[in-house]
Amino acid sequence: MTSPLGRRVLLGISAGIAAYKSAHLARLLKKAGCEVRVIMTEGAQAFITPLTLQALTGEAVRTSLLDPGAEAGMGHIELARWAEIILIAPATADLMARLAQGQADDLLTTLCLASDARCVMAPAMNQAMWRHVATRRNARQLQEDGWQLLGPDAGDQACGDIGPGRMLEPEAIMEELFKSPEAAPADSLDARGLSITLTAGPTRELLDPVRYLSNHSSGKMGYALARAAADLGARVKLISGPVALETPPGVERIDVESAREMHEAALRLARQSDVFIGCAAVADYRAETVSEHKIKKTDDQEGLTLKLVKNPDIIAEIGAMQEKRPYLVGFAAETQNLESHARDKLQRKKLDMIVANDVSQQGLGFGSDHNAALLLWRDADGEAAQRHFPATTKAMLARSILAAILEGLPHSQGRTS
Structure with missing residues (x-):
């Protein structure tokens, strides 16, 4: 308290x-x-x-x-x-x-x-x-x-x-x-001098000129984090998938559409960042071949088979960086076994912190203005720690998450100039 x-x-x-x-x-x-x-x-x-x-x-x-x-x-x-x-x-x-x-x-x-x-x-x-x-x-x-x-x-x-x-x-x-952490005095949360890069929103993977594979991400959580980081004085770059949201004041926005476009922008900016927050809902797969023309339905066609191939794993590649690796925060949107899946992702992708939320809960997560989260991280001794944030607005949750990031950021980590 x-x-x-x-x-x-x-x-x-x-x-x-x-x-x-x-x-x-x-x-x-x-x-x-x-x-x-x-x-x-x-x-x-x-x-x-x-x-x-x-x-x-x-x-x-x-x-x-x-x-x-x-x-x-x-x-x-x-x-x-x-x-x-x-x-x-x-x-x-x-x-x-x-x-x-x-x-x-x-x-x-x-x-x-x-x-x-x-x-x-x-x-x-x-x-x-x-x-x-x-x-x-x-x-x-x-x-x-x-x-x-x-x-x-x-x-x-x-x-x-x-x-x-x-x-x-x-x-x-x-x-x-x-x-709660958002009750902390404004001057106790200071991100001045920090360079923070975030990803937000969905990606779109083309099937043909009029169709694509995507998901329900609205980008609201990532945009709330970007706004909160800018409000605290950080230099913020936001790699955004296609969303219907205005760019937060003081934030530099880089628009992308596909997972590969987001991958290229993320790896380029991660090396320039003190903190990287992967909040986007990136498509795991894309079509092996994109049709040049609209795929037509025929009367004798009973179904359609699509061959999908894996997209690059953005957050895992940043986690594997040997030099100029930023403090790395990932997100896990789950529908079951929230904590176990999040702990596995934290370890497997070499994250410093992960924010997990249950998107099956009514009124929370995708498309909503509200969210709840389980925060998992490794403390200074390498021990697992956790904190639960009950349902609140994404704006308030963003401030709580940033407070935890600033608290966990190694004091020895220099801030980029």
Whole structure:
């Protein structure tokens, strides 16, 4: 569990009956040693007064974007820079909708858009509102944008309904807020000076001019890793198969289509890299012969036989490098025997670390914005170690994986210049 001591937490409170819990949450944050400043929406003040939060935190509570006194020195920008964590509790359906659309029409939403802080929210609303397709869509969008959602819980609600939508209890929020590697202060994760190369997405292996062999990889996990690495200051090169994703800011993207094209780019860049992360779902086989023209179906044809040949094993070849070998991280997408298959791959391909995930789980892995992972590596003494990351957004998981890589990177390994 990461220590809360000295953490700068900006607590946002929106208009819900659960706002009464925010007073207790502010008290717990202060008791844990956090610096706490509070922003309240106009509606939140109908449920709890700013004076209450001021008394608990010892800091003036901000309620208005257009406060002449506070804004004389661009106060909202200073607050945005000050915060290490923005925690919104409760987060109403209305606030989630506005943030999902990128609106900045009050002080709280403006701060969220102006800050690079870790962003966390604890949703709270009626169970029907939480289940509504619009709210679910907004929740997915927020998670894709990097927000961490804590809850909601299920149970009795103030309106008399029973179901999901209750804000997590303050003690549970505190536990979730500081228990994982992504809770580490931004300045404790530093990848400046590191050269990181990643592969992401699927490959396509042509059969003829209109058909190909491929898989369900969306590239989202690799792109989340590339974005997180760039955010931490690394020089990032992303070798990408065909995906429908925008290039993350600060990332150099190299587009490829086939496994052989990815193989050529990967071996060329691996020798220039401190860390190589093989996240792509590379096709194991390709057609021995690619038809010059579209393969036609005939009336007397009962079936079609394709002869496939092996593609080069990118990650294994990098693992076998004798000189200028980067710290090597592989991925294993499995549907059964997750740990045993991952351990075998870690050993057989001479990886330093492997990230294994069960793609048979509903809502996780291929195409999803969420993932869970088992991380396996060899420690400084060569002993096997592991860490399990429960289901979360790929953006948050990417930060956790990079934290583990930076922790495991040999101190003696020089960073490329």
